[in-house]
Amino acid sequence: MAATDAPPILKLGIDDALAGLVLSTEAQWNQTEDDWRVFLHEGVVFGIRDGARLVATAALLPYSGNNAWISMVLVSGKHRRRGLATRLVDACLQTARQNGLTSWLDATPDGAAVYGPLGFTPTLQLRRLKLVKPARAEAPPTSSATLDALRMRDRRATGFDRTALLSAFAQRYGSRIVAANGAIALVRDGRTARHIGPLFADDAAAALALVDAIVRSETSPLLLDAVASQGAFLDGLTSAGWTVERPFQRMRFGPATVTGEEMPFAVAGPEFG
Template sequence: MADTEPVTIVVLGVDDAPAGLVLSTEARWNQNEADWRFFLTNGIVFGVRDGTDLVATAALLPYSAGNAWISMVLVTERWRRRGIATRLVDACLDAARQGGLTTWLDATPAGATVYGPLGFTPTLQLRRLRLEHPRQEASETLAIGDLDALNARDRRAMAFERNALLAEFGARAGSRILSHDNAMALVRDGRTARHIGPLFADSAEDALALVDAISRTETGPILIDAIASQEPFIAGLTGAGWNIERPFQRMRFGRATTQGEELPFAVAGPEFG
């Protein structure tokens, strides 16, 4: 198609999950089909098709207390640089305005240069870290965490509820909610790597001890999206062999909402907040 041809934005359904996975796989993202099904079932996912092929997406995932997350902004290679991503984000913002929602997103550095002119305000920063080869050694015993306790700490950190998200994560095959001393985290499958987060702890030492214990029980690559200002935590991870892959910039569009009472050590993922 020529760059000047009109683009029709459509609302996608749960049957589009496999096609969405093709797009995120092309981008080398870690989402799996279960993630796509959650967005398509619980949020609004806008898309652009070329015939029957899905070539671009953007998702709006409402939470509670007037907050929502924008993510899954994807455009296949041959359709990039035509303004499609901006149009899809505008569709998400229009839907959010109709619902009176403040929107958030976690942007890559390239994405942040696009979202800033649209009116997004930078807030905190994240650092994605990867452990490629966990040590297969005996670890301290990990306790099975409680979903209600995880929801409560997540609510204190986010200042709004994400019970449906965390319950769905926790119910997936392979997911675990684990705790050690004063730290707790959710561990789940991704497409290419396991993911730790959200992670809450009373100190960096507690957070690092939990991550170390979890990593000793894993057999493949692990990702964690850490809050950048938790510097002792990140320093401890890199000292233990984790590598920083990329930064993310959290941004907000709309009125400021209530701030959380505690800062997590790691988040659920840039696509979920």
């Protein structure tokens, strides 16, 4: 196919949330329609259509301090190996450069092999863990945790102001913020599993105790994206029955702009950072 025959890259709108959900569901990802609406409302989502059907996407979600997250890089099965993902990531990077943004992403091992030659620098590593729960639960732990407390801890750890993102999470049906003994986390719905994160704590013991309290009050499968360098936390999770599903490599394109004051124990998800 000649370059002039390549399907155009389009900017998607809020009405494309369901079409995006079809793509992420095909890939067996955990995003919901509400997640897609965050990207479409707060960021820029590029897409490629085959006729009326959306067949590829990539999103750029801006944060504070001239930073942005690249994610939702998806291509429908029959349209892979045509360079669509590369074109869409290039569109994200071009938009980021035009706006003076440093770009971040969390890549699978295969993705990291692609993004490295493009100029992305590896930073920390993540491990996605899953726990399948029986269909019974204790009463949720009492907690006076607030969105403002979570937002402040999130900024201290990431260096980003993510008020819009955390507010969108917290306002959803079924979401809750839980805190105890110097640890705080957000729990929200996903398409197939509930997600714990971000999670911050003074130490691994407090982080594990909070996860245990959350687990005992949940009935659905649970996902958690742990920071790999938090070894005691990871060991405690696997000892409690959590299984590692896959690794992610966090990568940065552009100059470092922020330094967190603490290391999180779990992040909001590879699509959000």
